[in-house]
Amino acid sequence: MRVVANSATCAVSSLCVYRLPGVFDQDEEGLVLVLDEHPDTGLHEEVRRAVRACPTNSIRVVENG
Template sequence: MRVSANSTSCVVSSLCVYRVPEVFDQDEEGHVIVLDANPPARLHELVRRAARGCPTKSIRVEDDH
């Protein structure tokens, strides 16, 4: 899994950080930062949920093929 996030469209809702703190953090202005772009399998479902739940669709998840 590859995770990326668009800090420009992020509206600082903190939802993803709250849901998966191992993968998402916020910079000093509150915009999303990806801490782990290749998270372990046990976090994949949580990351997908966070991506679906992002109000601005700022999180992108790509599956490895």
């Protein structure tokens, strides 16, 4: 799995950062950053949940990436 984020559409809701602080972070403006593009297998389901929960569809995963 590879995690991809689009900070241009991020609404600074912080939801993904609260869910997965080891995978997502925010820059000084609060916009999403990906800390870990290839999270451990045990986190994949939580990453998928974060993708579904993002209000602006600003994060996605490439399953075979």
